[in-house]
Amino acid sequence: xxxxxxxxxxxxxxxxxWLRSRHIFSFAEYFDAENSGFWNMRVFNDDYIAWNSGFWLxxxxxxxxxxxxxxxxxxxxxxxxxxxxxxxxxxxxxSAGTWILHSEENLSDDETHLFQIWFTPLHLWNKPxxxxxxxxxxxNKLNLFASNNKDDVIWYLDSDVNVYRWLFEIGHSFDYQIKxxxxxxxxxxKWELEIDWEILKAWDQIRYTAGWTYNFxxxxxxxxxxxxxxx
Numbered sequence: 001x002x003x004x005x006x007x008x009x010x011x012x013x014x015x016x017x018w019l020r021s022r023h024i025f026s027f028a029e030y031f032d033a034e035n036s037g038f039w040n041m042r043v044f045n046d047d048y049i050a051w052n053s054g055f056w057l058x059x060x061x062x063x064x065x066x067x068x069x070x071x072x073x074x075x076x077x078x079x080x081x082x083x084x085x086x087x088x089x090x091x092x093x094x095s096a097g098t099w100i101l102h103s104e105e106n107l108s109d110d111e112t113h114l115f116q117i118w119f120t121p122l123h124l125w126n127k128p129x130x131x132x133x134x135x136x137x138x139x140n141k142l143n144l145f146a147s148n149n150k151d152d153v154i155w156y157l158d159s160d161v162n163v164y165r166w167l168f169e170i171g172h173s174f175d176y177q178i179k180x181x182x183x184x185x186x187x188x189x190k191w192e193l194e195i196d197w198e199i200l201k202a203w204d205q206i207r208y209t210a211g212w213t214y215n216f217x218x219x220x221x222x223x224x225x226x227x228x229x230x231x
Contacts, residue, residue, distance in 0.1 A: 003210055005195075008203035018053035022046040022203060024187070038185050038207055039229045040159055043118035046187075046203065049074070054105030060096035064119040064159045066146055067092040067104070068225065070189065072112030078102035082130045091133045091145055093155045097126035115187075115225065119159035122148065131155055139167045160230035168193075168218035176226075177213040184208040185227040192219035 012023045012030040023030045024044035025037050036042070042063075054074070067074070068091060075085040076092060079101040086092055094100065106112040133155060137143050146163040150156045157163075168174075178184045186195075186206045193200045194217040200206070208214070209231055 004207045005198055005200070006205045006207070008201070011203065011205075018050045020048040024205065038227075039183055039231050040120045040161065041117065041185060041227060041229055042120055043116065044185075044187065045116045047112075047114050047116060049104075049106045049112040049114070051106055051109050051111060054107075055103060056105075057101055057103045059099060059101050060094075061099045062121055062124050063096045064121050064157045065094040065096060066115075066117045066119070066157065066163060067094075068115040068117070068145070068165065070113040070115065072106060072110050072114075073108050074112055074114060075105045075107050076102065076130065076132070077105075078130055080128065080130060084132055086132045089135050089137065091135050091155065092131070093146060093157065094130045095121070095126055095128055095158060097121075097128035100128040100130075102130075115189075117163070117227070119157060119161055121158045122160060123158055126158060135165075137165060137167050139169055140172050142166060162228040164226040164228075166222075166224055166226060168216075168222045170218055170220050172218045174216050175213050176216060178208060178211055178228075180211045181231055182209075182211075183229045183231045184214075185229065186224055188222065188224045190223040191221055193217070193222045193224060194219050 014021045069088050071088050073087045077083045143165050146155045146157045188200050188204050
């Protein structure tokens with residue numbers, strides 16, 4: 001797979017009235033055989049959910065599902081008797097395992113904005129589970145959310161990934177080295193970021209697999225998600 005910078009105007013956008021979503025990879029009615037995921041990351045949806053609506057009860061199995069709340073709130077319910085409302089900046093993880101039935105509803109009076117990301121698991125048919133966490137982000141620092149390294153993260157995912165959210169102030173510069181047999185996916189949530197003289201704006205993305213070191217410069221205050229995967 002070649003290194004790619006994908007601008008926001010090339011991303012599929014769905015509008016169902018109650019839901020507006022950017023499908024970064026093939027999902028639901030959008031199918032592209034050449035865009036079915038980035039190694040073990042199979043889904044990345046940038047969702048805007050209208051008030052008093054949401055995803056009603058539906059099943060999953062054998063998938064690690066991560067939800068990052070950006071604005072608003074979402075109420076989770078499932079057949080494991082979990083019922084919880086999480087708010088902006090919170091993190092939710094769900095291991096579908098053998099089978100889980102869940103709903104994600106916006107019961108507030110405002111629109112909810114979230115990322116929902118799916119990963120293929122290292123082990124099939126695990127016992128399903130659900131967790132949520134209050135996240136405190138540190139500016140100008142790698143904020144590691146989820147990983148399969150149990151010692152370093154807020155929550156363990158049964159998938160060979162490292163998920164970061166970065167909030168950088170204007171002018172902040174950093175280098176990121178992609179290790180051998182790893183891939184890097186970056187998605188800009190807000191504002192502008194420069195990577196090796198290429199300007200990325202909101203909703204742009206990169207997919208890199210070469211084992212190089214890349215320089216990032218925050219052209220404005222910026223907010224983005226970085227996902228390191230095994231290739």
